Amino acid sequence: MAITLTETAASRVHKFLANRGKGVGLRLGVKTTGCSGMAYTLEFVDEANPEDVAFESHGVKVLVDPKSLVYIDGTELDFTKEGLNEGFKFINPNVKDECGCGESFTV
Amino acid sequence: MALLQIAEPGMSAAPHQHKLAVGIDLGTTNSLVATVRSGMSTVLHDEQGHALLPSVVHYLTDEQVEVGYKAQAQQSIDPQNTIVSVKRFMGRGLKDIADVGHLPYHFVDTPGMVQLQTRAGIKSPVEVSAEILKVLKARAEKSLGGELAGAVITVPAYFDDAQRQATKDAARLAGLTVLRLLNEPTAAAVAYGLDNASEGVYVIYDLGGGTFDISILRLSKGVFEVLATNGDSALGGDDFDRRIFCWVLEQTKLPPINDKDTRMLLTKAREAKEWLTDHAEARITSVLSTGDVIDITLDSDTLTGLTQHLVSKTLSPTRKALRDAGLGIEDIKGVVMVGGATRMPQIRQAVAEFFGQAPLTNLDPDKVVALGAAIQANVLAGNRSEEDLLLLDVIPLSLGLETMGGLVEKVIPRNSTLPVARAQDFTTFKDGQTAMSIHVVQGERELVSDCRSLARFELRGIPPMAAGAARIRVTFQVDADGLLSVTAREQTSGVEANIVVKPSYGLSEDEITSMLQASFNSAEIDKQARALREAQVDAQRLLEAIVAALQKDSALLDADELKAIESQMLALAELAQGTDSQAILKAIDTLNHATETFAARRMDASVKQALAGQNLNTLEF
Numbered sequence: 001m002a003i004t005l006t007e008t009a010a011s012r013v014h015k016f017l018a019n020r021g022k023g024v025g026l027r028l029g030v031k032t033t034g035c036s037g038m039a040y041t042l043e044f045v046d047e048a049n050p051e052d053v054a055f056e057s058h059g060v061k062v063l064v065d066p067k068s069l070v071y072i073d074g075t076e077l078d079f080t081k082e083g084l085n086e087g088f089k090f091i092n093p094n095v096k097d098e099c100g101c102g103e104s105f106t107v
Numbered sequence: 108m109a110l111l112q113i114a115e116p117g118m119s120a121a122p123h124q125h126k127l128a129v130g131i132d133l134g135t136t137n138s139l140v141a142t143v144r145s146g147m148s149t150v151l152h153d154e155q156g157h158a159l160l161p162s163v164v165h166y167l168t169d170e171q172v173e174v175g176y177k178a179q180a181q182q183s184i185d186p187q188n189t190i191v192s193v194k195r196f197m198g199r200g201l202k203d204i205a206d207v208g209h210l211p212y213h214f215v216d217t218p219g220m221v222q223l224q225t226r227a228g229i230k231s232p233v234e235v236s237a238e239i240l241k242v243l244k245a246r247a248e249k250s251l252g253g254e255l256a257g258a259v260i261t262v263p264a265y266f267d268d269a270q271r272q273a274t275k276d277a278a279r280l281a282g283l284t285v286l287r288l289l290n291e292p293t294a295a296a297v298a299y300g301l302d303n304a305s306e307g308v309y310v311i312y313d314l315g316g317g318t319f320d321i322s323i324l325r326l327s328k329g330v331f332e333v334l335a336t337n338g339d340s341a342l343g344g345d346d347f348d349r350r351i352f353c354w355v356l357e358q359t360k361l362p363p364i365n366d367k368d369t370r371m372l373l374t375k376a377r378e379a380k381e382w383l384t385d386h387a388e389a390r391i392t393s394v395l396s397t398g399d400v401i402d403i404t405l406d407s408d409t410l411t412g413l414t415q416h417l418v419s420k421t422l423s424p425t426r427k428a429l430r431d432a433g434l435g436i437e438d439i440k441g442v443v444m445v446g447g448a449t450r451m452p453q454i455r456q457a458v459a460e461f462f463g464q465a466p467l468t469n470l471d472p473d474k475v476v477a478l479g480a481a482i483q484a485n486v487l488a489g490n491r492s493e494e495d496l497l498l499l500d501v502i503p504l505s506l507g508l509e510t511m512g513g514l515v516e517k518v519i520p521r522n523s524t525l526p527v528a529r530a531q532d533f534t535t536f537k538d539g540q541t542a543m544s545i546h547v548v549q550g551e552r553e554l555v556s557d558c559r560s561l562a563r564f565e566l567r568g569i570p571p572m573a574a575g576a577a578r579i580r581v582t583f584q585v586d587a588d589g590l591l592s593v594t595a596r597e598q599t600s601g602v603e604a605n606i607v608v609k610p611s612y613g614l615s616e617d618e619i620t621s622m623l624q625a626s627f628n629s630a631e632i633d634k635q636a637r638a639l640r641e642a643q644v645d646a647q648r649l650l651e652a653i654v655a656a657l658q659k660d661s662a663l664l665d666a667d668e669l670k671a672i673e674s675q676m677l678a679l680a681e682l683a684q685g686t687d688s689q690a691i692l693k694a695i696d697t698l699n700h701a702t703e704t705f706a707a708r709r710m711d712a713s714v715k716q717a718l719a720g721q722n723l724n725t726l727e728f
Contacts, residue, residue: 016113016145026113041119042111044146080110084154084250087110
């Protein structure tokens with residue numbers, strides 16, 4: 001399994017990294033909060049940690065800590081627009097249940 | 108599901124805890140809202156894809172309000188109920204508005220701020236501005252998918268306290284939490300990342316639709332200080348359109364045309380001007396309502412020639428601002444272009460020639476202020492790590508209070524960075540004094556009469572004590588938007604009084620400049636005046652102390668001694684009326700000397716009294 005990005009998501013990440021002027025890639029993860037137990041995190045990476053698992057998709061370096069990986073392995077990250085809003089979306093095959101807003105989930 | 112943005116390392120928000128923050132450019136002609144998404148500042152569009160919201164509010168018959176393009180279309184049809192450029196009325200009284208006669212509104216002259224009579228009732232400029240902000244807030248919440256944590260709103264650098272307060276009130280009325288008001292030129296500099304650039308002086312050249320502003324900022328230690336501002340409130344891109352329009356009429360030798368044709372031709376002129384930004388020629392074609400046909404070609408050289416005098420008109424305020432700041436062209440590290448009109452190649456060229464360097468133009472000049480405000484809002488909302496410096500502003504003039512003799516005690520010196528709080532302890536002047544009047548003033552001069560009075564209040568209920576025994580702590584606090592509150596507290600009893608300074612009229616940039624200039628010019632006179640007042644206060648204090656002592660203990664003196672002291676007192680009192688501070692100080696010395704024996708006897712007497720009837724063993728040493 002792996003973490004992948006859609007082409008749209010990858011081109012956005014490239015753009016945001018270029019605008020930021022620093023950073024080696026993108027970190028995906030989960031933390032245990034929210035109304036359904038787990039929540040996604042999405043951050044720029046300035047420095048990789050030794051335990052990080054690294055993936056590469058459309059030229060974007062993706063880092064995930066091993067603890068998070070078990071919850072999101074196989075995830076595809078997409079970038080979409082919904083009305084005036086736009087942003088990244090986790091398409092995670094491990095999810096059993098989501099809270100109404102989709103910001104947190106259970107596996 | 109919810110859409111996520113990329114956060115800074117370690118700054119991911121918990122679900123439903125996103126701190127959504129926006130920057131708002133509340134402009135005279137157009138307003139914009141921007142936010143930082145995935146680390147990138149972007150302007151938010153409406154459903155039709157418009158970034159700009161015309162700052163026009165139209166009050167309809169059915170209590171409805173239209174804002175933006177729809178309202179703009181009503182401008183010539185329903186002028187009395189369509190409020191354009193309301194920013195010019197913010198925090199202003201009727202007498203401050205120069206061209207009242209030419210405006211189509213029914214002004215109501217109310218104290219503090221002018222109001223407008225519309226079919227929806229009497230509206231204050233604050234309410235009208237709030238309508239614009241409400242639309243931007245709704246747009247942002249739709250775009251970001253949540254409630255806003257706060258907003259940074261930009262104001263011109265020359266806005267005074269009253270205008271800033273009015274802007275804050277408008278935001279509150281629109282349901283926005285104001286994180287900070289930010290000066291427009293500072294926001295533009297932030298958008299270009301100049302706050303992270305090397306320290307130095309930057310010029311912000313802002314040519315909008317109808318106004319021109321030049322600001323000179325100095326960046327040092329992450330703080331932007333406004334060194335000078337200047338401009339022309341009746342010069343902008345619209346004047347270039349009018350020039351092209353006149354040229355078309357001259358070339359085609361048409362008779363005077365009606366209002367409708369004028370409006371149409373002005374639009375054609377603007378389109379031609381915009382086309383010439385990146386084309387060599389523009390064709391202007393139109394059929395007038397009289398049946399006359401216009402078909403004429405304008406090339407960029409002709410446009411440059413036609414508008415040469417308008418371009419020059421922007422350079423004279425620029426020169427003035429440089430002179431006010433005491434700087435030369437060679438001191439300028441960078442020039443930032445703001446406002447749609449700065450897209451014109453002839454303007455960029457003139458500015459480049461004037462400063463001997465190419466201006467910064469890679470950001471959209473219409474959006475740059477909003478983009479900078481959004482960056483600041485993102486930092487203030489706490490979405491960045493702490494190492495990112497908070498951008499600070501400074502207070503333009505010192506704040507202080509009146510002390511005895513009409514002197515100013517400065518509590519917060521000018522150029523202190525905001526927010527700031529400073530406390531100073533004061534005491535009572537007379538025995539048994541139970542109240543203290545606190546007079547808050549602003550300015551650089553030493554005498555109260557030469558400074559501007561901001562507020563007065565009284566601290567009452569001070570327990571009666573000997574003069575100088577009470578400890579009254581006066582705290583001055585200026586928040587991030589430059590608004591002042593003053594608290595006075597008597598430390599032993601805890602009695603407290605405070606005031607929030609909301610002057611109905613603040614100081615204009617010109618007034619600030621002239622007050623500063625006056626303080627430099629009169630430094631020596633002020634020094635002498637201060638010395639005199641201090642000597643007079645000392646004399647009075649000494650005289651009062653001796654009078655009190657004589658009332659109690661004159662029995663300790665024989666008739667000659669008493670006479671000697673009284674004559675010295677008389678001499679001092681007389682000198683204190685005059686203007687010779689040296690003579691007063693000398694007389695104080697003499698009187699001090701003359702009363703030494705008296706003071707010693709009083710001391711002995713009180714010690715005797717204290718010891719009388721006490722056993723040596725019960726005394727504690």
